[in-house]
Amino acid sequence: MNDIAALPDIAGSQPDEPKTLAEAAYRRLRRDIIEGIHPPGEKLRVEHLKDHYAVGAGTLREALQLLVTDALVVAQGQRGFRVAPISLDDFEDITRTRVLLETEALKQSIECGEDAWEANVVAAFHMLSRAETKLEEGNEGNREEWELRNQTFHEVLISASPSRWCRHFQNILYLQSERYRRLSLFRQPISRDVHSEHQAILDAVLARDVEAATSILTEHILRTLEAVRQIPSDVLS
Amino acid sequence: MNDIAALPDIAGSQPDEPKTLAEAAYRRLRRDIIEGIHPPGEKLRVEHLKDHYAVGAGTLREALQLLVTDALVVAQGQRGFRVAPISLDDFEDITRTRVLLETEALKQSIECGEDAWEANVVAAFHMLSRAETKLEEGNEGNREEWELRNQTFHEVLISASPSRWCRHFQNILYLQSERYRRLSLFRQPISRDVHSEHQAILDAVLARDVEAATSILTEHILRTLEAVRQIPSDVLS
DNA sequence: TCAATATATTTTCTCGAGATTTTAATTTAG
């Protein structure tokens, strides 16, 4: 047996297969909403969607309820479901709340993290760096991979925090911000600043410098806000 | 028309009638879980519950999914639903995360709140004080009312915060902590300290003193943690 | 007696059809 197998899963981590049809439909729907296939504000008619996702009406209904949990879908009394709308104000709110939670979680992580956590951070950073290299070589097909590894890097950073609630809320907010980032990425490719910021966070983490790590992370997150501000308001529908 | 009618609803506020059977069942189930009728860890069999709550199987299923949103119920793959377990560690986490979010929201509220917000805070405090007076007179039947007004007071305090996400997460955490508080209240009745703390928060808010208000609120919330620590561990099952 | 396999029961999960409610279209009155 390899030692690395004892560590929490980072690399080949599919967050365990969906064990129910409802959950499978939930994941596909979530992906389609985040990617903008179902635009913000669109009405989600059960009858039209059940055949496309190849499940029964009640099953699709459950999937929609799960999406309400993530606030990607809003349920309106007796008037069905709708993709959650987006706005600049909302994204500002998401970003600031995310800073609040993620810096706190990172602080706890640095204070509580053991060697294995450091190793995971280094590993996740490495995976992310490789994806960035591929992207710089012009292979746009790896963008999906970069997204995933970026998310993993941020998750691993706070994974040593004992606060399950901070992590839970952070996950929700990350999904939300991912929606906005998809929109901004079309006009603003991943800059080298992003990579150097990730590097700086890694360095601060390994130096166990809470102050530096949190302030860099804050700047890093707020930068995304600036990117979204560049989007013409008509795209936000 | 009375001026007070223009203000957001405080007094006679039922959070708008449930418009669907699923939501009605959801609310009753939520109440029963918080009150401990369904103890932590209990298996929630759909077949047994559908007749008690007088709804169909699919409908009750939806209600359970909604409860997963509030993390009061956990869904386990293909093995049904279960009341979320409780633990002292979990409550510590809940409390600390709540402090983080609620102090931030209160700070924003004080900075952004207008006259109408102040009026709402004063009104909610008054409602709460009256309920406390009734309780001191020995009428235990008003405990339910006090719970509701205490929640309303805390909600109104942060209602002027522009951060919908902070308020959303705070609502979830409040429901969670209410579960634990129900357990502690049996052996520790509402002390006069609680009332004086509410008074102190009100004073600080009216003085627009962010520093004082947030520190008192922090102490206030952490005090509940101490109360729960007094519970024998066997009650936590 | 214990372990492993096989059977039986229970429970969850899924589907399609019917009842209510909402939304859109049409008609009618002013």
Next chain:
DNA sequence: CTAAATTAAAATCTCGAGAAAATATATTGA
């Protein structure tokens, strides 16, 4: 021609029955 009211269409919500899975029980062999 506008606005309210009536009618028609669509969609949501709800229910009960059947299929798949998991748990519990019983049986068999060592």
